[in-house]
Amino acid sequence: MKEARYLTIMMVPDRGQESRNFRISYALLRALAGVAALVALALTLVAGSWWYLAARASRVAQLEAQVRSLEADRARIDDLAQQLETIERQYGRIRGLFGTSAASAPSDVWLPPTNEGRRAPTPRNTASASIPSSWPLTEQGFVTQGLFDAGDHPGVDIAVPTDSYVRASGAGTVVDLGEDPVYGLFVALDHGEGYTSLYGHTSLILVRRGQRVRRNEVIALSGSTGRSTAPHLHFEILLNGEAVDPLTLVHQP
Numbered sequence: 001m002k003e004a005r006y007l008t009i010m011m012v013p014d015r016g017q018e019s020r021n022f023r024i025s026y027a028l029l030r031a032l033a034g035v036a037a038l039v040a041l042a043l044t045l046v047a048g049s050w051w052y053l054a055a056r057a058s059r060v061a062q063l064e065a066q067v068r069s070l071e072a073d074r075a076r077i078d079d080l081a082q083q084l085e086t087i088e089r090q091y092g093r094i095r096g097l098f099g100t101s102a103a104s105a106p107s108d109v110w111l112p113p114t115n116e117g118r119r120a121p122t123p124r125n126t127a128s129a130s131i132p133s134s135w136p137l138t139e140q141g142f143v144t145q146g147l148f149d150a151g152d153h154p155g156v157d158i159a160v161p162t163d164s165y166v167r168a169s170g171a172g173t174v175v176d177l178g179e180d181p182v183y184g185l186f187v188a189l190d191h192g193e194g195y196t197s198l199y200g201h202t203s204l205i206l207v208r209r210g211q212r213v214r215r216n217e218v219i220a221l222s223g224s225t226g227r228s229t230a231p232h233l234h235f236e237i238l239l240n241g242e243a244v245d246p247l248t249l250v251h252q253p
Contacts (some may be wrong), residue, residue: 132169147245154243155236162231166220184226200234
């Protein structure tokens with residue numbers, strides 16, 4: 001049988017105190033060395049795992065930031081798509097102004113008479129409709145500016161081809177007409193009950209002051225006179241001298 005080997009450790013205290021000897025077997029030393037190696041390996045694995053998890057956590061944070069950025073981009077793309085759809089729809093409507101279709105054919109229109117003494121019979125509900133409620137054009141048109149959109153703008157601007165029929169929104173009396181630096185050639189109607197309406201930027205006036213007109217009777221042709229950059233009709237309604245949003249009284253086709 002092989003004799004066990006030992007390691008002797010001598011401890012010599014200061015000041016002449018008695019020394020002490022410790023004897024440890026090599027087998028125990030090997031066992032302690034193995035345990036120390038295992039502990040060191042475990043610590044190394046723990047440290048490595050911590051760094052790995054920290055790196056993964058940092059990567060997760062970056063991915064979350066990228067996801068938020070992509071979601072924001074998607075929201076902007078959706079918004080741009082909606083704007084593009086709106087613009088395309090508006091463009092289609094404007095383009096339709098210069099085309100021909102069955103929807104743009106005149107309907108329920110009274111043309112100015114060639115002889116004051118010879119008027120066609122007028123339906124009672126049409127003649128008595130004095131409060132402005134009809135669309136002032138035989139074309140669908142396209143509203144480019146609403147009430148007060150640009151500050152002091154007491155009406156709506158409706159884009160429409162030149163020389164389109166402008167008709168009375170309600171039965172009434174021509175109380176004013178002529179040429180204005182802003183409105184160009186214009187016609188103003190008194191409908192009674194405090195209501196008046198004005199039609200501006202026309203190219204030709206077909207009525208005279210004091211004339212009684214029917215609802216939907218053509219009173220002028222559209223144009224671009226006065227302060228205007230393109231053919232359109234300026235249409236406004238006043239109630240006791242105060243501007244009223246025409247789109248609250250008149251149905252846009």
